[in-house]
Amino acid sequence: MVANFGFGALVITLLISLYGIGASAYGSRKNKPEWVESARLAMLLTFPLITLSTFSLMYLLATGHYELEFVSSVTSSSMPMYLRLTSLWGGQSGSLVFWTWLLSGFATAVTLRKWDRDREFLPWVILVAMITLVFFLILVILFENPFERLWHLPSGDIVAAMFQPTRGTLFYPQDGQGLNPLLRHPGMIIHPPMLYLGFVSFVIPYAFALAALITGRTDDRWIRVTRRWSLVAWLFLSLGLVLGARWAYDVLGWGGYWGWDPVEIAAFMPWLTGTAFLHSVMIQEKRGMLKHWNMLLIILTYCLVIFGTFLTRSGVLSSVHAFAQSAVGPMFFGFIGLTFIASLFLLFSRWDSLKAETQMTSMLSREALFLLNNLLFIGVLVVCFWGVIFPLISELLTGQKVTVGPPFYEQATGPLFAGLLLLMGIAPLAAWRHSTVKTLGKAIWKPTIFSLLGILLPWLAGMRNWAALLGFWLVAFVISVTLYEFYRGADARRRRAGENFLLALWRLAERNRRRYGGYIIHLGVVLMAIGIIGIEVFQTETQGTLPQGGQISLGEYTLTYDSLSIFNTSDGRNVARAVMGVTRDGKYLGELYPRRDFYYESQQPVTIPGVRSTMEDDLYVILVDWQPVSSQGATFKVYHNPLVNWLWLGGIVFILGTLVAAWPDKEADLAAERTREQIYASAKV
Numbered sequence: 001m002v003a004n005f006g007f008g009a010l011v012i013t014l015l016i017s018l019y020g021i022g023a024s025a026y027g028s029r030k031n032k033p034e035w036v037e038s039a040r041l042a043m044l045l046t047f048p049l050i051t052l053s054t055f056s057l058m059y060l061l062a063t064g065h066y067e068l069e070f071v072s073s074v075t076s077s078s079m080p081m082y083l084r085l086t087s088l089w090g091g092q093s094g095s096l097v098f099w100t101w102l103l104s105g106f107a108t109a110v111t112l113r114k115w116d117r118d119r120e121f122l123p124w125v126i127l128v129a130m131i132t133l134v135f136f137l138i139l140v141i142l143f144e145n146p147f148e149r150l151w152h153l154p155s156g157d158i159v160a161a162m163f164q165p166t167r168g169t170l171f172y173p174q175d176g177q178g179l180n181p182l183l184r185h186p187g188m189i190i191h192p193p194m195l196y197l198g199f200v201s202f203v204i205p206y207a208f209a210l211a212a213l214i215t216g217r218t219d220d221r222w223i224r225v226t227r228r229w230s231l232v233a234w235l236f237l238s239l240g241l242v243l244g245a246r247w248a249y250d251v252l253g254w255g256g257y258w259g260w261d262p263v264e265i266a267a268f269m270p271w272l273t274g275t276a277f278l279h280s281v282m283i284q285e286k287r288g289m290l291k292h293w294n295m296l297l298i299i300l301t302y303c304l305v306i307f308g309t310f311l312t313r314s315g316v317l318s319s320v321h322a323f324a325q326s327a328v329g330p331m332f333f334g335f336i337g338l339t340f341i342a343s344l345f346l347l348f349s350r351w352d353s354l355k356a357e358t359q360m361t362s363m364l365s366r367e368a369l370f371l372l373n374n375l376l377f378i379g380v381l382v383v384c385f386w387g388v389i390f391p392l393i394s395e396l397l398t399g400q401k402v403t404v405g406p407p408f409y410e411q412a413t414g415p416l417f418a419g420l421l422l423l424m425g426i427a428p429l430a431a432w433r434h435s436t437v438k439t440l441g442k443a444i445w446k447p448t449i450f451s452l453l454g455i456l457l458p459w460l461a462g463m464r465n466w467a468a469l470l471g472f473w474l475v476a477f478v479i480s481v482t483l484y485e486f487y488r489g490a491d492a493r494r495r496r497a498g499e500n501f502l503l504a505l506w507r508l509a510e511r512n513r514r515r516y517g518g519y520i521i522h523l524g525v526v527l528m529a530i531g532i533i534g535i536e537v538f539q540t541e542t543q544g545t546l547p548q549g550g551q552i553s554l555g556e557y558t559l560t561y562d563s564l565s566i567f568n569t570s571d572g573r574n575v576a577r578a579v580m581g582v583t584r585d586g587k588y589l590g591e592l593y594p595r596r597d598f599y600y601e602s603q604q605p606v607t608i609p610g611v612r613s614t615m616e617d618d619l620y621v622i623l624v625d626w627q628p629v630s631s632q633g634a635t636f637k638v639y640h641n642p643l644v645n646w647l648w649l650g651g652i653v654f655i656l657g658t659l660v661a662a663w664p665d666k667e668a669d670l671a672a673e674r675t676r677e678q679i680y681a682s683a684k685v
Helices: 002-029 033-062 069-074 081-089 092-111 122-143 186-201 203-215 221-225 227-251 262-287 291-314 329-349 366-398 406-429 437-451 453-460 466-497 501-511 513-538 645-662 666-684
Strands: 149-152 158-161 540-546 551-554 557-568 573-584 587-592 595-599 604-608 610-613 617-626 634-642
Touching: 002 033, 002 122, 033 069, 033 081, 033 092, 033 122, 069 092, 069 149, 081 092, 081 186, 092 122, 092 186, 092 203, 122 203, 122 329, 186 203, 186 227, 186 262, 186 291, 203 221, 203 227, 203 291, 203 329, 221 227, 221 262, 227 262, 227 604, 227 645, 262 291, 262 366, 291 329, 291 366, 366 406, 406 437, 406 466, 406 513, 437 453, 437 466, 453 466, 466 501, 466 513, 501 513, 513 634, 513 645, 540 551, 551 634, 557 617, 557 634, 573 610, 573 617, 573 634, 587 610
Parallel strands: none
Antiparallel strands: 149 158, 540 634, 551 557, 557 573, 573 587, 573 595, 595 604, 610 617, 617 634
16 A cells, blocks of 8 residues: 555656746746746645655555565565664665655755746746656656565566565565675765765756756856855765765775776766866856856756766676666766757857957966866766776677776876866966966965975985875975965955954955865865875785784784684674784784674675774785684785875865855855846846
């Protein structure tokens, strides 16, 4: 009964969404506001309906209705309640329901805003959001229905279907298969929702961009309206990527945080274009330039969001993150193609009206450096996109799937990331409109001198790796410039307002949240860069089979294999847990407990490393294999990961900076809004 209710709510939502698409288009074309209002109400109705469907599915997951194929495949009686509920996004069909729920929530939220100044945008924003919603509803209802039951046929076969087959009887498994053990990690409780929130949030600025193209209102109004939507989308997507990296580091047991996996890259690509978009829109707001470019970037971001969802759910690529083979692949591919072509058609039809209001007058101006920054982001995107689709192309042309490994990505993107770090230090010191070598040099020489410590200190410590030295100098350069900008702004305010330095710094950041939030983001990025340099350049590893009491050394560390215990747990696991004593230069530091958990329900193992963490390094130990009697030996793999925890610290600073940049500033917003409306009103007259 609950399953029928949940499925029925989805079907009703689909019908209402189709109506909303028609009503919004008709109301706008025929200039009938009542039809547009009807479409808006239809949009508002989708969220409570999909909420009913989502909560119905969560109830079925929580209460163990294993007669549903989806419930049986992702839950079991041994799983705690929080895992049963979060298994909603642990399988293909449930994750698509969750996707549609979030999308309807965001679309509903945007339709609740005040539309007095942007009434012409409303029908087209509704139309674009509802077209996307309809696509995902069709996927769920026709291809990936989580409410399908298991039926026992007279032939003895077990089939999944929404409605009872001829002579079929409901099949009730005694228990479910349980969630994939790799997903039973705290990071996976929040990592997928953050990614999904980032994905669906980008639908909103895309919808406003298309509305601006359709209505011909090609000023920067759509950018200003969606500024915080874009920042929120970027925040969630960034948080999802950082949490995913942490999950990989904790669970996958290969000593790293990023393996250039196709699904990792699928989430990374819209982040690249979204980041480029957030930088370039500032140029349009300040100088009235790059209008074509901004439209293209948000179109690319939207299409890459759908493309990333396609790669994860179609099964066309092998990945630890991907779901199984599915029939939704062609649907995704067709939808991506249609939306991309339609978006480009609209863009080219308005091409002439999107001409820049001013011209770029200096190659060293801030807008020129921002544009170069964008081109580097697109360069990274091209490398990532080619690496992801190359296996598909090779299989299509040769019949063999040739994968692209991490060395390709690292060698191709390394110089591009270095260029981005360099620009992160130079661009804040460049002036808008016009900047020369002389003026830029005058602003940059002080932080440059201070940044030389980034080379000198590692060199004096014995470091001779040129790539690491260059990386540490770039980090020191960006930190120097950023702190110099904070000091310069606060000092100027202190002199002008007569405030003490700390108060001047606080009020400066409070009144310029977008700018100084961006600077905090830059600090987060360079802290993350320290961790990346540490693990990518200086990571070392060793492996050995030890008898009980045996030792293995890596650098300054020595590990002693003390014991191994094997036992069953109440939640259906068989645990093999080793005890390793750790010393450094003869000083005892404590014990590590690497283990391997085997889940009886899913017949799958999970490797849990033993990790000793400091801001200096991580000692990361994996239990690879063992003999039934511990004295016969166990095999361990040991990684030494210098500076890796700066990556996680930088991620926290990065997220805090984004929150500062996105935090509402009502007084400033209202003043700017009144000014823009006066300008727009006078232009119409």
